[in-house]
Amino acid sequence: MRHADHHPAFAGSIPQFYERYMVPLIFAPYAADLAARTAQHRPIKVLEIAAGTGVVTRQLAQVLAPDAAITATDLNRTMLDHAASIGTGRAVHWQAADGQRLPFEDGAFDAVVCQFGVMFFPEKARAFAEARRVLRPGGALHFNVWDHIEHNAFAQSVTDALALEFPQDPPRFMAHTPHGYHDVAVIARDLANGGWTTRAQIETLAHRSRADTAREVAIAYCQGTPIRNEIEARAPQDLQAITERTAQALAQQYGSGVVDGKIQAHVVTITR
Numbered sequence: 160m161r162h163a164d165h166h167p168a169f170a171g172s173i174p175q176f177y178e179r180y181m182v183p184l185i186f187a188p189y190a191a192d193l194a195a196r197t198a199q200h201r202p203i204k205v206l207e208i209a210a211g212t213g214v215v216t217r218q219l220a221q222v223l224a225p226d227a228a229i230t231a232t233d234l235n236r237t238m239l240d241h242a243a244s245i246g247t248g249r250a251v252h253w254q255a256a257d258g259q260r261l262p263f264e265d266g267a268f269d270a271v272v273c274q275f276g277v278m279f280f281p282e283k284a285r286a287f288a289e290a291r292r293v294l295r296p297g298g299a300l301h302f303n304v305w306d307h308i309e310h311n312a313f314a315q316s317v318t319d320a321l322a323l324e325f326p327q328d329p330p331r332f333m334a335h336t337p338h339g340y341h342d343v344a345v346i347a348r349d350l351a352n353g354g355w356t357t358r359a360q361i362e363t364l365a366h367r368s369r370a371d372t373a374r375e376v377a378i379a380y381c382q383g384t385p386i387r388n389e390i391e392a393r394a395p396q397d398l399q400a401i402t403e404r405t406a407q408a409l410a411q412q413y414g415s416g417v418v419d420g421k422i423q424a425h426v427v428t429i430t431r
């Protein structure tokens with residue numbers, strides 16, 4: 160099974176909406192955390208997998224040693240191009256690459272970093288094996304995954320609102336993919352199947368997700384993630400109307416002003 164054949168489409172205007180709305184809403188605090196954990200190990204050569212629009216890349220550029228080299232990869236060229244267009248505080252090598260088939264030599268990196276990307280790999284053990292292969296002995300893999308959707312308020316609320324829009328065929332992307340890889344026992348098993356023999360450190364980390372309005376949350380999820388593809392597949396002309404009704408549903412739940420909800424993820428570090 161090819162990863163590229165089953166990768167959710169972050170195409171069209173999704174990267175722009177993703178960066179503008181999703182990054183500050185849920186990704187920014189975990190990006191700062193993951194970059195800080197990576198910097199503690201003082202790596203000189205760092206590989207980022209599934210870099211998306213570069214939220215972790217920009218954090219790494221700020222906190223790593225001045226002589227550290229960063230290679231940022233993503234399978235989706237559109238997302239990577241958008242990341243490169245935003246830029247970073249230092250030179251970064253941007254490269255399209257499949258995390259399950261990394262085009263790098265054995266032991267080429269001191270650290271491998273992946274923020275909310277491993278959930279998308281069809282063959283997770285293979286992706287973990289590839290990360291281990293390109294790490295030098297003593298190097299570390301740092302990654303995070305979302306916890307169950309019930310621990311992530313806005314993702315759950317948007318999913319519930321869309322289920323009312325499409326009761327016969329509700330969009331399930333958020334529950335099945337971003338929030339579908341939350342069992343730490345399964346993660347540990349996949350790491351072992353990928354050849355890791357050391358014990359992973361797994362921390363469950365909660366934050367608060369805030370936006371100025373419920374409408375911003377609705378736009379973030381309905382137009383800044385592959386949920387957009389699910390909506391347009393079911394109602395090709397109704398994306399904006401469905402986004403607005405989702406915003407109304409969220410406002411009824413969270414209020415008409417600033418909205419606030421829990422987000423929660425597992426953060427994993429394992430050393431080769």
